[in-house]
Amino acid sequence: MMIEQAPALIVVISLMSAVATPLVGWLKKDLCYPWVILALLGSTLCSVLVLNTVMQEGVIHYHMGSWLPPWGIEYVIDHLNAMMLVLITGTSLLVAVYSRRSLEAELSDRTIYFYTLFLLQVTGFVGIVITGDVFNLYVFLEIASLAGYALIATGEEGAPFAAFRYLILGTVGACFYLLGVGYLYMVTGSLNMADLAELLPSLYGSKVVLVAFAFFMVGIALKMALFPLHMWLPDAYTRAPSAASALIAPLMTKVAVYIMLRVMFTLFRPYFSIELLPVAKIMLYAGIIAIFVGAVMALAQKNFKRMLCYIVIAEVGYMVGGVGVANAVAIRGAILHVMNDVVMTLGLFAVAGILAYKMKNSEISAFDNIFKKMPFTMAAFLVVALSVIGVPPTCGFFSKWYLIQGAVMAGNWTFVAALLFSSLVNVVLFFRIIETGYYDFGVGGSGHEHAHEKGTAVSEAPLSMLIPTVVVAAAIILIGLYNHSILINVIDFAVPKL
Amino acid sequence: MDFIIAKYNYWIYIILMMIGFYAMIAKNNLIKKIIGMNIFQTAIILFFVSIAYKKGGATLPILTHADAHGEHAIQVAQYLNPLPHVLMLTAIVVSIATLGVALAIAIMMYRKYHTLEEDEILKAIK
Numbered sequence: 001m002m003i004e005q006a007p008a009l010i011v012v013i014s015l016m017s018a019v020a021t022p023l024v025g026w027l028k029k030d031l032c033y034p035w036v037i038l039a040l041l042g043s044t045l046c047s048v049l050v051l052n053t054v055m056q057e058g059v060i061h062y063h064m065g066s067w068l069p070p071w072g073i074e075y076v077i078d079h080l081n082a083m084m085l086v087l088i089t090g091t092s093l094l095v096a097v098y099s100r101r102s103l104e105a106e107l108s109d110r111t112i113y114f115y116t117l118f119l120l121q122v123t124g125f126v127g128i129v130i131t132g133d134v135f136n137l138y139v140f141l142e143i144a145s146l147a148g149y150a151l152i153a154t155g156e157e158g159a160p161f162a163a164f165r166y167l168i169l170g171t172v173g174a175c176f177y178l179l180g181v182g183y184l185y186m187v188t189g190s191l192n193m194a195d196l197a198e199l200l201p202s203l204y205g206s207k208v209v210l211v212a213f214a215f216f217m218v219g220i221a222l223k224m225a226l227f228p229l230h231m232w233l234p235d236a237y238t239r240a241p242s243a244a245s246a247l248i249a250p251l252m253t254k255v256a257v258y259i260m261l262r263v264m265f266t267l268f269r270p271y272f273s274i275e276l277l278p279v280a281k282i283m284l285y286a287g288i289i290a291i292f293v294g295a296v297m298a299l300a301q302k303n304f305k306r307m308l309c310y311i312v313i314a315e316v317g318y319m320v321g322g323v324g325v326a327n328a329v330a331i332r333g334a335i336l337h338v339m340n341d342v343v344m345t346l347g348l349f350a351v352a353g354i355l356a357y358k359m360k361n362s363e364i365s366a367f368d369n370i371f372k373k374m375p376f377t378m379a380a381f382l383v384v385a386l387s388v389i390g391v392p393p394t395c396g397f398f399s400k401w402y403l404i405q406g407a408v409m410a411g412n413w414t415f416v417a418a419l420l421f422s423s424l425v426n427v428v429l430f431f432r433i434i435e436t437g438y439y440d441f442g443v444g445g446s447g448h449e450h451a452h453e454k455g456t457a458v459s460e461a462p463l464s465m466l467i468p469t470v471v472v473a474a475a476i477i478l479i480g481l482y483n484h485s486i487l488i489n490v491i492d493f494a495v496p497k498l
Numbered sequence: 499m500d501f502i503i504a505k506y507n508y509w510i511y512i513i514l515m516m517i518g519f520y521a522m523i524a525k526n527n528l529i530k531k532i533i534g535m536n537i538f539q540t541a542i543i544l545f546f547v548s549i550a551y552k553k554g555g556a557t558l559p560i561l562t563h564a565d566a567h568g569e570h571a572i573q574v575a576q577y578l579n580p581l582p583h584v585l586m587l588t589a590i591v592v593s594i595a596t597l598g599v600a601l602a603i604a605i606m607m608y609r610k611y612h613t614l615e616e617d618e619i620l621k622a623i624k
Contacts, residue, residue, distance in 0.1 A: 135585055142592045146599050153603045158623040160606040167600050168522055171535055175542055178589065182542070185582065186549050 003053070006046045007062040007075045010085060011127050013042045018119030025112030033100050036115045040093040043126065047085035054082040055489055061132075069132070070192035076132030080335065080494035084129040084258050087342045091250055092122045094468040098350060099243035101462045102357045106241045107154055114154065114243070121147035121247060125255050134181045134267070135191045137259065141177065141223070145170045148252060151244040152236050162235035169222055169232045176219030183212035193267055204272050213272075216263045217279065224256030224316055227290035234297075234309040242353030245305070249312055250345035254338050257319045261335070264323070265496035274498070280326040284415060287321020290314065291418040295425035304362040305352045307429060308345075311388065314422050315341050321415050322403045330406025332495050336487065337399035340387070340479060344396060347384035347472040351377060354461040354469065370437040374460045378437060380473035385430035387476045390423050395479035507548040514541035528607065528614045532600045539593040543586045550582040 017039035025032045054060060054077055062075040077085070096118065103111050124144025131137050149170065153163035185191060187208045188199040203209050218229075225233040233253075237245045264273040274280045294314025301307040319341070322334030354377050355370070356362050371378045387394035390401075400419060407415040460466065479486065502509055514537055521534025552575065559577040608614055611622045 135588075139588060139592065142596070146595055149599050149603070153606060160603050160610070161619055161623060164528065164600065164603045164607070167596070167603065168531060168535060171596055172519075172522070172538070175538060178542055179545070182546050182549060182582075 003049060006049050006053075007060060007077055007130060008064065010043050010046045010050065010089065011123060011130060013039055013046065014119050014123040014126060018116055018123060021116040021119060022112055025115070029112060032112055032115050033096075036096050036119060037093070039119060040089060040096050040122065043122070044086075044089040044093050047082070047089045047126075050077055051082040051086050051490075054079055070190050070195035073136050074132040074192060074194070075130050076194065077130060078493065079490050080261065081129045081258070083339060083490050083494070084255070085126060087339060088122065088125045088129060088251055088255070091342055091346050092118075092125075092247060094346065094471060095243060095247045095350075098246060098353070098465050098468040100464050102242045102353050102465065105357055106156075106243075110154060114151070114241070117147045117151050118244075118247065121151060124148075125251050128255050129258060132193045133191050134184070134193060134196065138174065138178050138181060141259075142174055144252070144255070145174060145223075148248050151248065152240040155240040155244065157239070158235070159239035162232070162239045166232040166236040169229070173219045173222030173229075176215045176222070178219075180212045180215035180219065183208050183215065187212075193262070196267055197269070200267070201269060201272075204276060210277070213263075213268065213277070213279075216267075217260070220256050220260045220263065221286075224253045224260065224320075225313055226286055226316055226320055227293050227313065228286075230290070230294075230313050230316075233313060234306055237309045237312070237349075238303065238306045242349070242356050246346060246349040246353055249308070249349050250342045253312060253316050254319075254342050257316070257334075257338055260320070261323065270326075270496045270498050274326045280324045282324070283320050284324030284326075284412065287317040287319075287324050288414055288418045290317030291321065291422045292317075295422045298429055299425060302363055302365065304355065304364050304367070304433070305349075307364070308348045308352055311348070311426070311429070312345060315345070318400075318403060318419070318422075321418065322406065325403075325406050325410050325412055325415060326498070327406050327410050328495055328498055329402055329409055331498075332487065332491060333399050333402025333404075333406055335491050335494050336402060336483065339486070339491075340395040340399045340476075343472060343475050343479060344384055344387050347380065347469065347476065348388070350465070350469045350472060351381040351384065354465050357465065358459075358461060364433055364436060367433060367436045368439065371434075376466055377461050377469060380469045382434070383473040383476055385426075385434070387480070389426045389430060393480050394476050395483060396476075398480060398483040507544065507551075511541050511545040511548065514538075514544065526616045528604050528616060528619075531616075532597065532604065535600065536593065536597055539589070539596070543589060543593075546582040546586045546589070550579040552578055 017035065021032060021035065024035045050060065060075075060077040062077070063069065064073040064075065067073070099118070103114060107114055121144055124140050124147055127140030128137055128144060131140060149163045149167045152166060153160045181191065184196060187203055187206055188196055190196050190199055200209065222229045237249050240248065264270070264279070291314050294310045294317060298307050298310035298314065301310060315337075319334045319337050322330045322337060352362060354374070355367070358374065359366055383394060387396035390397045400423065404416055404419055407413075407419070461469070518534045518536070518538030518541060522531050522538065525531050525534060554575065556576055556578050559580045604614060607619060611619050613619060
């Protein structure tokens with residue numbers, strides 16, 4: 001009985017507990033933290049259950065309030081979004097556990113509202129992924145974005161301005177998406193994705209459909225910070241509170257990539273997106289440029305968190321470019337990379353949060369000797385860094401491997417070059433930190449300020465922050481080791497038939 | 499000319515949208531940017547309401563003979579399409595929420611920097 005309702009529960013639990021969080025906080029402020037964890041634990045369990053059902057019985061169709069599609073809102077869960085659901089709820093659970101101490105330090109008096117927004121954000125992400133209705137997707141997209149703007153605005157100096165800029169651009173993106181929905185509705189009279197997919201093929205010649213597709217792609221590209229439209233991202237994620245950026249940075253861009261995959265391959269046929277229009281080619285080059293620009297800009301950063309933001313931009317290029325290569329192997333790699341990138345970005349931003357919490361400073365030059373001071377955090381960081389670079393047992397290697405393999409099969413050497421270039425740059429980026437962190441430059445080397453700081457003992461991170469970070473590092477290795485069974489059991493079903 | 503007059507509502511939607519877009523890009527004052535954003539969203543509402551319209555004297559879908567079959571069965575052509583209107587109810591709620599968040603962030607900045615001009619705020623942050 002409950003199992004049948006699990007798809008709805010994933011959304012309902014997080015939404016209802018978001019609404020109840022201020023009440024819980026009003027009763028007793030300390031209850032908020034266990035309350036949020038409890039709620040997210042519930043959502044995570046439901047989504048694991050749903051993934052399990054999907055793997056055994058195939059696609060789930062859940063009719064909201066028993067209204068039949070195409071009139072009612074339908075939740076459709078196939079392998080792709082079941083995977084995304086587990087990733088989203090799992091990530092948010094880890095970040096919730098992680099958030100406590102860094103919130104105490106950064107937003108001591110506003111934790112109740114932070115958690116409310118946090119749960120709303122999760123509701124938005126989960127809703128985007130689970131729904132099978134294009135307008136419903138828009139509503140959830142705005143829930144996620146609005147919660148994100150508010151979370152980012154609570155950050156350090158300059159955060160409100162970064163959030164404002166994100167808000168303006170994000171709203172344009174969402175409005176473009178809505179316009180796309182409007183144009184499709186004009187010609188088909190339907191909002192249900194499966195129904196649209198049936199109705200659209202006979203209309204592929206129509207200019208209205210082409211305009212709708214263009215609006216969809218540009219709107220989504222804005223949301224995922226694809227290169228020329230990435231301007232909002234570095235400021236917003238750098239200045240957000242650590243816990244907020246650990247939630248938003250891994251998920252927002254990846255959820256946008258998910259929407260892109262849905263629009264290209266579920267709403268429209270691959271034949272339309274790849275052969276009829278030169279979209280795949282445009283995406284391929286947009287991806288390549290994003291990788292190069294992201295990597296070069298990352299090299300130029302002195303602030304650790306800001307450097308990570310540019311890595312995120314480069315990683316978006318991996319996925320968009322991978323889809324743009326448009327053969328099964330590369331798309332398989334791109335979908336695997338969505339999964340890996342969620343985990344890796346979470347790990348990176350979790351470490352950045354710990355460093356910000358402990359050192360009160362995220363300039364890379366301040367990191368000397370941190371390997372000795374916080375061995376576990378930095379061990380986790382090392383694993384994540386190796387994965388971003390793409391060293392074999394970690395998961396980052398495998399997705400990059402499939403992306404390169406796909407690009408070679410398609411004979412697209414520029415994309416191969418971009419991927420290799422980005423890996424090399426990542427080596428430089430992370431070894432710069434490892435080098436600073438491994439040696440003690442305190443004496444004379446990098447100025448008197450740090451020598452002074454060493455006295456104020458920087459020690460290992462608190463357990464509530466350390467455990468999620470180590471779990472992420474373990475997940476990276478586990479996903480790497482079990483990548484074959486993940487590919488066979490989940491991702492291969494999500495790859496569109498070309 | 500006919501092309502413009504026959505679909506004047508769509509032209510107005512495009513013009514409104516571009517006015518909003520211009521304000522968002524070019525204005526220095528944050529409140530003006532927010533107003534531009536709101537115009538942008540309102541233009542989309544106009545677009546959706548235009549989709550719902552039908553020529554030939556269609557009216558609101560208030561069904562007086564909804565139960566009857568045969569002679570009084572519903573003639574779709576007589577009624578405007580209510581669905582885009584309903585969608586826009588949701589979109590209005592979304593745009594109000596966006597407006598609220600945007601204004602709240604603008605207030606936060608005003609309290610901190612005592613100005614709402616973009617260039618002055620940028621100077622204060624650096």
